[in-house]
Amino acid sequence: MASLELKELRREVAELIIIRASAHGMDSLREYPNWECTNDQLQKFLEEGIGGVILHGGTIEDLERRCSQLNSWSDKKIFLCADVEEGVGQRFQGGTWLTPPMALGLLHKKDPQHAISLAEQYGIAIGKEALLCGLNWVLAPVCDVNTNPLNPVINMRAWSDDAISVSALCSAFYRGLSNAGILGCAKHFPGHGDTNVDSHMQLPVLENDLALLNRRELLPFRALINEQISSIMTAHLYLKNIDSNHPVTFSKKVLTNLLREKLDFKGLIVTDALVMKAITRNYGSKLSAAMAFAAGADLILMPENVSDAIDSIVDLIISGQVPIQRLKDSLLRRSKALKMHIDKPSKHKQSIRLKAKFSIKNCDYHSLSNQLLDLSIEYRNRLEINKSRRLINLIRVDSLHAKLVLNRSSPALTFPENLGFQNVVIHSLGISPWQNNKSEPLALDRFGEGIFLLQLFIRGNPFSGDSALSEPWVNVVKQLQKCNRLAGLVLYGSSYLWNDLVTVLEPSIPSIFSPGQMPLAQEKVMNILFQRTKEQEYCHAKINSEFID
Structure with missing residues (x-):
């Protein structure tokens, strides 16, 4: 095959390839550099005829700018997907x-x-x-x-x-x-x-x-x-x-x-x-x-x-x-x-x-997001805080890559913290909370005295494996109830796990289920759990807008 024909064949084959890129404009901001092309690579591949780009990360403004840039680097219509x-x-x-x-x-x-x-x-x-x-x-x-x-x-x-x-x-x-x-x-x-x-x-x-x-x-x-x-x-x-x-x-x-x-x-x-x-x-x-x-x-x-x-x-x-x-x-x-x-x-x-x-x-489809959350959140009872005992906000996240779900300003952390709870977060790469006891699996001695607000972010996610879904949370609920240390239960995620948990949960324990894990879901859940008024929500927003360094 002549060199010109081979070059044209390669360009045609390149149209079938979809590569990965970050929506961030700077290479140093890529969240997954092993998968996401640098700017130089992106421009080179697109000029050589690559057929599309799958994008991840950044803001909506970053994404809009990036899509415009990628289109300018290609001489043909390309797929831009996410x-x-x-x-x-x-x-x-x-x-x-x-x-x-x-x-x-x-x-x-x-x-x-x-x-x-x-x-x-x-x-x-x-x-x-x-x-x-x-x-x-x-x-x-x-x-x-x-x-x-x-x-x-x-x-x-x-x-x-x-x-x-x-x-x-x-x-x-x-x-x-x-x-x-x-x-x-x-x-x-x-x-x-x-x-x-x-x-x-x-x-x-x-x-x-x-x-x-x-x-x-x-x-x-x-x-x-x-x-x-x-x-x-x-x-x-x-x-x-x-x-x-x-x-x-x-x-x-x-x-x-x-x-x-x-x-x-x-x-x-x-x-x-x-x-x-x-x-x-x-x-x-x-x-x-x-x-x-x-x-x-x-x-x-x-x-x-x-x-x-x-x-x-x-x-x-x-x-x-x-x-x-x-x-x-x-x-x-x-x-x-x-x-x-x-x-x-x-x-x-x-x-x-x-x-x-x-x-x-x-x-803005905020109203649709609100409507879907209001239709899907289930709860019973509200949490009355017993300040005579130490309060522990124990959170389980099923992924370390969940920064959009859980970060320093997330309502699941800030609401309880402002009410006197101590935040403790469990994740797959952290210190294990478990002990070798099937009926009492949570190693309570590692947490010290106190009562628990148990918040579980568990739903099954890519790259998370099955560890969180297969953990003995049903037995944890039984264990904490038995020693009178469960103040409340929140599950963000799997409806299947929720069905298992409610079968053993005492009717008097405050509990909430939300399929959504995003900050808006957390805010709604916290407002329900702690019976917060609109005025209290406003005060909370002011507290958490303060600069901390």
Whole structure:
């Protein structure tokens, strides 16, 4: 092949690669430098034809500036996407952060029509804010049916543990997202809801056969295909009863025979991130990109080494192992998806063109966030503070990377602290609070005397593993009640754990459940728990705005 032809082939293959970047403009502010390209790398890759960027971190203004910059570095239309399943504010400070989708799944069991209406508003909110920030592709909805209550990575990210509910809510969400003018992505095909390990950490193995998938896992994906969703993301898992030789992302039986042919999906098939340990622990950078493309993937998300990924696909085509028509088909699907975004009529797009720079500041879905929290928070009793005893605010977070959830100014810390509680935070890398006693697992001697307000931030999150979900919190509640040291219980996160806790909780103990973990959820919970008035809320805000150094 002549050098000019080879160069053009590499540029075409590069269009299939999606790389990771921080929304922060300075390289030194990158939160995940091992995955996020430097500015020099970004500019180089985009000038060489890279097809898109997935963004994370920073503020909404950072994101808007970054998207504009990335577009200026490319001579073609590129994908600009983010994992904002629960709102732009989940990843970028200043955006709206909504309750996890499972909250609407719980509502769907009681009031299906109301839940479906809210799911569509949920999609509109995310789509409109994403568009204002410069994104054109949202990697949502999660279409997994969360049939395993201890699922460490899907859990509350799913819309329900019932396939019919997931189908209805995902479809409504996507209609809202699409009406806002944004591309969506159904994930994680053919279903990640029954796993007991996190694919960010290792490769899950499932016994599920095609008959079970057809009855359950595939229902939401069929619904989204009928809604003409533009892309579907693969799951990094091993279905040994369907393909005994390859994980899903590298399986032609799953991606081509099942998804492309049997389900007649005509949109883009995109891999989940190839830097996840389910892949990197078992496959090299070159091999993983080549195998995914050969299996039927159109877009390669976050390959471990960008140049290796491009080289491996070029080699497949030059050697004749994969016909060049496969590349042409993927490029055509890519251009159709981007054209769909550009051409899609949207009143939101029309209004955006009339807005001034940084108009995202004026896009506020705070009322929707409030409404969803008010519908989903459950509680019984209020906390009467006994100041004759030492007060301990014991908090468990399931991730050290949860700074948007819990930091020095978070209401879960500041409210109790202002009332005389001593804050103690447990996390996976800290000193263990446990002792070798199943019925009394908490080592109380490590905390000293006092009564506990127990606040648990546990829901299952990527990279967190299953430690928090599998910890003996039910027995901790029994233990603290037995010695009269449980003042109150708050759970932010898993509805499954909440159901287990309330079965052993004494009716007189103040307790609150919120599916949402964000600061707004914490503020609402603290106001309920401590019976705070509007005037007290204002005083609290003044106290916590003081400069401390």
